[in-house]
Amino acid sequence: MKILVTGTAGFIGSQLAHRLLERGDEVIGVDNVNDYYDVNLKEARLSRLTGHAGFTEVREDVADRTVMTDIFAKHRPERVVHLAAQAGVRYSLENPNAYVDANLVGFMNILEGCRHNDVKHLVYASSSSVYGANEAMPFSVHDNVDHPLSLYAASKKANELMAHTYSHLYGLPTTGLRFFTVYGPWGRPDMALFIFTKKILAGEPIDVFNHGNHKRDFTYIDDIVEGVVRTLDQVAQPNGDWSGAAPDPSTSKAPYRIYNIGSNNPVELSRFIEIIEQRVGKKAQKNLLPMQPGDVPATYANVDDLISDVGYKPATGVEEGIANFVDWYRDFYQV
Ligand SMILES: NC(=O)c1ccc[n+]([C@@H]2O[C@H](COP(=O)([O-])OP(=O)(O)OC[C@H]3O[C@@H](n4cnc5c(N)ncnc54)[C@H](O)[C@@H]3O)[C@@H](O)[C@H]2O)c1
Numbered sequence: 001m002k003i004l005v006t007g008t009a010g011f012i013g014s015q016l017a018h019r020l021l022e023r024g025d026e027v028i029g030v031d032n033v034n035d036y037y038d039v040n041l042k043e044a045r046l047s048r049l050t051g052h053a054g055f056t057e058v059r060e061d062v063a064d065r066t067v068m069t070d071i072f073a074k075h076r077p078e079r080v081v082h083l084a085a086q087a088g089v090r091y092s093l094e095n096p097n098a099y100v101d102a103n104l105v106g107f108m109n110i111l112e113g114c115r116h117n118d119v120k121h122l123v124y125a126s127s128s129s130v131y132g133a134n135e136a137m138p139f140s141v142h143d144n145v146d147h148p149l150s151l152y153a154a155s156k157k158a159n160e161l162m163a164h165t166y167s168h169l170y171g172l173p174t175t176g177l178r179f180f181t182v183y184g185p186w187g188r189p190d191m192a193l194f195i196f197t198k199k200i201l202a203g204e205p206i207d208v209f210n211h212g213n214h215k216r217d218f219t220y221i222d223d224i225v226e227g228v229v230r231t232l233d234q235v236a237q238p239n240g241d242w243s244g245a246a247p248d249p250s251t252s253k254a255p256y257r258i259y260n261i262g263s264n265n266p267v268e269l270s271r272f273i274e275i276i277e278q279r280v281g282k283k284a285q286k287n288l289l290p291m292q293p294g295d296v297p298a299t300y301a302n303v304d305d306l307i308s309d310v311g312y313k314p315a316t317g318v319e320e321g322i323a324n325f326v327d328w329y330r331d332f333y334q335v
Pocket residue numbers: 006007008009010011012013030031032033034042060061062063082083084085086087088101102106125126127128178179180181182183188
């Protein structure tokens with residue numbers, strides 16, 4: 001298949017593209033390689049892809065309407081996986097406009113590209129952060145998510161709403177994936193595992209928010225990629241049982257659906273740090289701090305629908321996943 005993947009210099013996008021190329025798909029990879037974090041890391045991820053004959057790199061901004069119109073018209077992808085976005089909850093308090101440009105305008109351009117070029121399935125990244133103020137655990141795609149706590153979360157929820165209108169109006173099959181705290185080799189420098197590993201190795205103190213009592217449904221990168229590939233391969237269908245009298249938020253009369261992809265096994269941040277310490281072989285100096293604005297105390301994914309629809313549940317434990325990350329980090333940065 002010819003698949004347009006956005007965010008291919010990113011953590012998840014680069015690993016997904018790798019997997020699709022390995023199985024023989026053709027990948028058009030769009031990423032503007034912005035400097036939100038270390039550009040060298042993004043270039044290194046990309047260089048693992050550029051050697052593949054089936055990979056075409058397109059270094060452009062998804063928020064540029066003219067450019068995106070041209071990319072869709074030129075490449076005519078059969079399917080699209082849209083992962084490019086301004087990520088990060090905390091940064092959305094500092095620079096909200098970046099989220100409007102990349103996540104709202106960018107998403108709009110993807111929808112229009114799909115609509116006008118007869119794309120057969122759009123899969124896009126949503127986030128566990130859409131659960132916001134919800135406290136019913138585990139988080140279910142059948143509950144409503146109308147109380148986001150950050151503009152990042154609101155932009156992801158907005159994507160789900162925008163996708164529904166295109167599924168309804170133009171019959172575009174869309175699948176939104178709510179990823180739960182993804183970690184693993186080639187991970188993001190603005191996320192906890194990367195920051196903690198780097199600082200513990202350097203003998204520097206780490207900031208531990210919410211005194212380490214946070215719980216996160218940490219999900220290993222390979223499990224995320226497996227979930228994306230499986231949902232991509234099964235095109236979203238209308239739900240014949242859906243009723244507007246009791247509307248289920250996760251499906252529709254239109255070809256629209258939403259899944260959680262999480263490990264379904266929340267781990268306390270303090271435990272997560274212990275495992276890093278063990279693998280690094282050094283104790284962390286911890287700066288215990290209160291919870292940050294925009295953050296939520298816990299995330300926990302109900303993945304029943306993923307299991308019933310695509311026969312899959314993430315299975316990698318944090319001990320194995322953290323070990324893989326620390327080994328990759330030491331090798332990549334030679335520390
Ligand atoms: N990593 C997680 O824990 C997590 C959790 C939930 C949701 N997500 C979502 O998954 C997706 C991928 O996340 P990631 O962790 O790989 O992040 P990432 O920042 O590593 O990757 C995103 C990529 O998109 C690119 N990008 C950003 N804005 C762009 C623009 N306007 N035009 C073109 N390219 C642009 C960046 O250069 C980057 O390479 C994002 O949509 C993110 O919001 C990630």
